[in-house]
Amino acid sequence: MDTDSLFQVDHARKIAAIPTEYDTFEKRNQFMANTASQWRSLPQLEQSLDKAWRNELYVVYNPTTKPYMLLERAFSVLIGVVTYGVHMNGYVAPCNTSSKELKLWIPRRSATKQTFPNKLDNTVAGGLGHPYGVWETLVKESLEEAGLEKQFVEQGAKAAGVVLYMIQPEGTHNQPEVEYIYDLEFPDETSILPFPVDGEAQDFQLMGFLEVLQRIKAHEFKPNCALVIIDFLIRWGYITPENEPNYLEIVHKSHRKIPFPTR
């Protein structure tokens, strides 16, 4: 299949454009849906679009932060547009743990997940699918992924920043990601427990932060979840300018400028 027949491709200038006749939000959505559908079973893709298909729409923004078009989640990752997610650190404060150390609720991803099976994860994490907002997604995913009641999350979750970075998912193309960060304090080690609901997680373990750091270093975490925990440990004074020689570099690289329009 000639992909040039869909996008208008200028190989010399390295530009792939949507043909100008798709000049409204609705027309562009239809164009992207058609294109994604035609690409779905292309054998030459680095990763099968069909296997990764989510039936979930992501939003691409224009430079005035207005939604420019919608496209299938798996397709957005493939073509490298900015994607958005919500990650939450569930923790028990040192004064409320038996060992008097900070502990984090850490799930292990399902063995059958398309991406990063069996890796460790953040307590709650989910993509920002259309038409849900950031807070709405957080509350929804907390219940769906970790069985956390709406009221507990709504009363306890605190916005705590955002990490901004670029990854190369298959080592081939850049993918910019924006992950909104929330912290949620659990009152103690036993009275409220996250548990697998929708099969995204195998189980949840309450881990001391030193064990978490050790497992991060051993590459047991999905990489962006490790970053979210490192940001958490910086904000909470466990990783400091005095104990981490790369402090400045870690902070700026996890809040980098995304060189594309964002929401």
Place this chain on the structure above:
Amino acid sequence: MDTDSLFQVDHARKIAAIPTEYDTFEKRNQFMANTASQWRSLPQLEQSLDKAWRNELYVVYNPTTKPYMLLERAFSVLIGVVTYGVHMNGYVAPCNTSSKELKLWIPRRSATKQTFPNKLDNTVAGGLGHPYGVWETLVKESLEEAGLEKQFVEQGAKAAGVVLYMIQPEGTHNQPEVEYIYDLEFPDETSILPFPVDGEAQDFQLMGFLEVLQRIKAHEFKPNCALVIIDFLIRWGYITPENEPNYLEIVHKSHRKIPFPTR
């Protein structure tokens, strides 16, 4: 005076270099001391170096993060090398204030300060002068500027990140700054009070965060101190992705890449 006789200046390539014979840390320190001393009373400087003179040495780092040379603090600002400081947010948690809102201890800078007289400031803030470390500077400045006891600061201050940005002090040249951030919780509104010690502050007021935000918008704060408070309010969930349309831009611009070697 011909400044070219000190630095080796290549006007075409816009480079000012230290002559190659100054090839050790000690020799470079001496070179910078001589140069600063000769520039001290130059009338053509945008701001009098003599008036700003601090008798405090700042460190310039080389790309391997080793100290490359020392130079007078006022001179470092003038020539635009990276400077470092420590800023601390002293706060009373909502549950411990009479109005049940988050409050911050805010000093007003002395009317006679060289820079930003009468502006509002962070509870404690100081430059990182040679040979003091980050934590050491924090503890020292807390006592000298705000009368906060060593034990209270050492037990309560928590590292919370770093802000990285560039300013144009006189609208003429860029100055990159690295400010290490600490938070210090006060137990209540009355039992521990900061107070002016060394004359840097006129007074300290305990201000609700909404009043602080209003005064930030009214430009009553020294600009980088406003940034430190905005970072604090983002980390503590008062400024959120839902209530601040420029959330992403604020976060990445306050953690930008410093395009020079840093510590």
